Amino acid sequence: MDKPVPQPAGLALLRLLDPDYVEGALGRQVLAQDLSVLHGRQLLALLRRLRAAQSNQQYYAGASMEQAAQLFGAAIAAVKTELATRPHIPNKQEAKALRQAAARKR
Structure with missing residues (x-):
């Protein structure tokens, strides 16, 4: 019978937060996707998830x-590169300012 490998105390909490946790799986999944077909907001969500x-x-x-950079660095770089080819998506403050400017013009 194999003895369980000692793990950092936080790893148990990580497994509770993410039951499907497998080291490096998210990075491999992202690199396997065709990022060019994703919408800009999907890419931003993916970047937040990777970080x-x-x-x-x-x-x-x-x-x-x-070690963390080695696991996720390539996937983060790929998503950032794809995001750089997309038009800028305004954040909440920018969108509000654009709406207000359009309302003033009317």
């Missing part, structure tokens, strides 16, 4: 910054 997973890897799974 959160990278942070979780550091704080809960006990990975160093270098």
Whole structure:
């Protein structure tokens, strides 16, 4: 019978937060997708998800910054590169300012 491998205390919490947690799976999934068919907002959501997973890897799974960057760096770079080819999506403040400017013109 194999002994369980000791794990950082936070890894149990990470498994509760994400039951499907497998180290590096999200990065591989993103790299396997055709990012050019995704909408800009989907890419932004994917980027937020990747950054959160990278942070979780550091704080809960006990990975160093270098290890987390190695796991997610390529996927984050791919999403950022694709986002750079897209037109700018205004944030809430910019959208509000554009609406107000359009209302003043009427």
